[in-house]
Amino acid sequence: MEDIRNVRLAPLKDSNYLKPFRFLYTQNGTPKSWDLLGVHDSVGIIIYNITRKVLVLVKQFRPAVYYSSVHPDNRKDTIDTDKYPGSLGTTLELCAGIVDKNKSLLEIAREEALEECGYDIPADKMEEIATCRSGVGEQSALFTVFFCEVTDDMKTGAGGGIENELIEIVEKTIPEMEEMMNSPGPLASPPGFLYAIMWFLHHKAGKYKN
Numbered sequence: 406m407e408d409i410r411n412v413r414l415a416p417l418k419d420s421n422y423l424k425p426f427r428f429l430y431t432q433n434g435t436p437k438s439w440d441l442l443g444v445h446d447s448v449g450i451i452i453y454n455i456t457r458k459v460l461v462l463v464k465q466f467r468p469a470v471y472y473s474s475v476h477p478d479n480r481k482d483t484i485d486t487d488k489y490p491g492s493l494g495t496t497l498e499l500c501a502g503i504v505d506k507n508k509s510l511l512e513i514a515r516e517e518a519l520e521e522c523g524y525d526i527p528a529d530k531m532e533e534i535a536t537c538r539s540g541v542g543e544q545s546a547l548f549t550v551f552f553c554e555v556t557d558d559m560k561t562g563a564g565g566g567i568e569n570e571l572i573e574i575v576e577k578t579i580p581e582m583e584e585m586m587n588s589p590g591p592l593a594s595p596p597g598f599l600y601a602i603m604w605f606l607h608h609k610a611g612k613y614k615n
């Protein structure tokens with residue numbers, strides 16, 4: 406996963422994932438504008454395996470995280486991967502996916518849990534816990550978080566993602582997550598993940614500790 410090579414930057418002409426545009430308005434009579442990015446909403450799932458008492462998370466290479474770890478002076482047409490190895494771009498996240506199909510959030514969450522983590526989770530085991538904005542400066546897409554308990558019996562596939570996604574399943578105990586949340590960082594995780602883990606530690610972790 407971390408063997409990243411041949412990194413090049415190119416202009417973006419059109420994209421299935423990002424739509425940049427300018428938003429024009431007046432506020433209290435003053436003309437203003439703001440540059441925005443249209444992106445898909447997304448769902449994330451806090452998966453807790455009660456058989457082995459671990460949170461089931463995913464590790465993956467995120468190009469945006471890699472790019473932002475490259476010093477601005479070195480963000481050229483090509484990036485030296487000996488100086489900047491792929492490990493700079495790996496994150497720890499919830500199992501998550503974009504809402505790019507005409508299906509309910511719950512259905513998409515179930516599909517992602519199966520594709521990325523290999524768990525076949527019945528719809529009635531999924532608890533929708535919160536929706537927040539994944540960014541407010543430039544895109545403000547909705548991120549909806551589900552929680553579910555799973556058992557080893559519900560693991561019907563290997564996970565790892567579909568097509569050429571390279572997703573590694575990472576299992577963490579509650580003490581390991583508490584330690585991570587107490588570390589100064591920078592954490593290689595997005596704010597929605599950090600919110601979800603704090604929610605889990607606050608509302609759920611107590612009953613699993615014994």
Ligand SMILES: O=c1ccn([C@@H]2O[C@H](COP(=O)(O)OP(=O)(O)O[C@H]3O[C@H](CO)[C@@H](O)[C@H](O)[C@H]3O)[C@@H](O)[C@H]2O)c(=O)[nH]1
Pocket residue numbers: 422445446447448449498499501502503504539570595597
């Ligand atoms: O420029 C792009 C963008 C996406 N993809 C593909 O699109 C898929 C997206 O994967 P999916 O699992 O549906 O979404 P995530 O990448 O997990 O991202 C979601 O989950 C994250 C939460 O961890 C949020 O931060 C993101 O906004 C949200 O899109 C991947 O397979 C990619 O192969 C591309 O090929 N090119």
Ligand SMILES: [Mg+2]
Pocket residue numbers: 500501502503521
């Ligand atoms: Mg995903």
